[in-house]
């Protein structure tokens with residue numbers, strides 16, 4: 340996929356701007372606070388109808404204005420499309436080539452990966468951040484996974500409501516446990532299979548000199564490979580008393596863990612900040628290849644603040660290994676980082692007066 344151009348109105352500090360992009364390399368430079376992340380964020384919002392910075396799109400409306408609009412021209416499988424998002428009065432309107440679409444259809448045009456400064460939290464952050472990451476990635480490969488997760492959430496809400504009441508309704512509890520086991524089994528299989536595929540692809544850290552080994556471990560709260568369906572239901576039924584006592588569901592997809600290992604050690608505590616970033620980049624590179632194989636299209640790569648934590652040698656490796664394979668967008672406040680690449684590229688300088 341290629342993003343040919345974008346037009347942005349009233350998004351954060353951008354009042355009205357148009358950008359046309361290079362088919363391979365776009366380097367966005369400018370000093371702190373000038374609006375580099377805002378530009379990247381606007382692309383993200385344009386494709387996913389949500390932000391990586393805030394759950395409230397209202398915050399993205401330029402101060403003093405009432406709505407924002409982002410519209411891009413993309414080239415997907417040789418066909419040009421126009422993707423537009425408008426946010427007004429708390430409502431999003433999504434359009435492809437002028438026609439309104441719901442998010443489920445619209446999101447299929449979002450063939451992009453965005454890596455921001457905060458993305459490293461996937462490696463070292465709380466377990467729920469890792470689950471959220473894997474779930475969001477699995478959804479992009481297997482859209483039906485979205486429905487499995489929402490079914491689980493519904494069961495979770497019903498079960499927790501029952502537990503919070505503190506009443507020993509064993510039969511109702513059993514019915515929810517059977518349903519929970521059914522949906523958990525599906526989610527478990529998807530997560531297990533996906534991690535296996537990724538582990539087969541992500542062998543070592545190609546950004547490091549030593550090519551240290553990277554491994555992802557999926558640690559479910561119940562291992563369905565070691566238990567029968569009936570045994571799992573029984574285990575859940577028996578946990579009623581404990582769950583009421585703690586006011587929590589002790590088993591389920593919301594308790595699964597994903598851990599990253601680097602050179603045989605837990606990356607969260609063992610790897611340096613730059614190494615954690617390298618692990619993340621290695622994983623995104625493999626996701627890129629997986630998506631390319633699955634869809635026949637190369638996803639666009641966007642790095643906000645490329646120099647976050649990684650050294651110049653690694654930055655060079657990242658850029659050189661992607662150049663020509665797809666379209667890349669890279670931001671940094673350090674312009675010199677991009678000076679040594681002699682391939683054809685576009686440097687986009689952001690200056691405050693442009694935006695106001």
Ligand SMILES: Nc1ncnc2c1ncn2[C@@H]1O[C@H](COP(=O)(O)OP(=O)(O)OP(=O)(O)O)[C@@H](O)[C@H]1O
Pocket residue numbers: 350351352353369370371372373374375376377378398399400401402644672
């Ligand atoms: N809703 C809004 N309306 C107007 N301005 C906003 C809004 N939200 C954020 N800003 C402004 O946008 C600017 C931040 O821009 P951004 O985060 O894109 O900077 P940056 O170029 O990425 O900087 P850095 O190099 O520090 O990462 C800030 O000056 C902030 O005040």
Ligand SMILES: [Mg+2]
Pocket residue numbers: 375376377643644
């Ligand atoms: Mg920024």
